[in-house]
Amino acid sequence: MNFFWVLSAQSIKRYAIVLLAALFAAWFLFLQNILHAPVFSTPDGPKAVYKGEKNIALTFNIGWGDKQASPILETLKNEKITSATFFLSGSWAERHPEIVETIVKEGYEIGILGYAYVDYTDLDDEEIIKDISKAQEAFKKLNVKDIKLLRAPTGHFDKRLLKIGERFGYTVVHWSIDSKDWTNPGVNTIVQNINKANKGDIVLMHASDSAKQTNKALPELIQELRSKDLNFVTVSEMISNSTTKHEEIQ
Known part of the structure; x- marks a missing residue:
């Protein structure tokens, strides 16, 4: 017992x-x-936003290439997507001023993707500052004004970039949904990856030449997102009125 x-x-x-x-x-x-507008952050404040509170933000990274950007812009126009955010490397923008002009003319938002497509976690602080400053100068020459957003070129960053971005007056932007389009997994897979998105998600796509299937996937994925009653906004529009939560990053 x-x-x-x-x-x-x-x-x-x-x-x-x-x-x-x-x-x-x-x-x-x-x-x-x-809690809304999730961010990576350091304990003392600088933030990297990766999610908002409502709507959806399509973002496109462009670091190199001549073939994919213009067709993607044409598809967005045909699908009546008037709000999207393009993160451009300064070196690419210098070589394609006419495409940069089209992005601005269509009313899309531009963010900085550094100057050279390098991993910021491999650089020291001064090298990061130099790369961002060089990108700033490139966009200034192209008359692109009021840039507020910065994205780490390879997506890899640490608390140093958060602090450097704050010094420049930029909000560092990551993403909550990765299309993995640069791996060219097939149109259906890209659509499925993005179809996971819901209110507040920031979607990562690419308009560099490595992403050969993105443009083909766009009409279907836009239709799928619209079927969820999601409105397309820029990243700045998404985060402008959001409260935030903090997830510490080392």
Whole structure:
């Protein structure tokens, strides 16, 4: 009889631990859902936004190539997408001033993707500052004004970039949905990857020449997102009135 009660007490203790863990997980998920505009951040403030509160933001990185950008712009126009954000490397913009002019003319937002397509986590602070400054100068010569957004060229960044971006007056922008279009996985897969998006998501796509299937996927994925009653906005529009939560980044 005593042996029975020892086993029962151990079982009760084990079940109690499982229950407490479940309650903690549920509380954590609840907090995740009620807080908006998620950001990576350092403890003292600089932020990298990767999600908003409502609507959806299509973003396109362009670091190199001559063939894909113009067809993608034409498709967006045909699909009546009037709001999107293009992150351009300064070196690419210098070589394609006519495409940059079209992006501005169509009313799309431009963000900086550095100057050279390099991994900022491999550079020291001064090299990062030099690369961003060089990109600034390139866009200034192209008469592109009021740039507010910065994205790490390869997507890799640390707290140093958050602080440097803040010094320049930029908001560092990441993403919550990755289309993986640069791997050319097939139009259906790109659509499926993006179809996971919902309110507040920032979608990563590419208009560099490595992304050969993005333009073919655009009409279908736009239709899928519209079927969810999502409105297309720029990143700046998405985050302009959002509250934020912080996820520390090293």
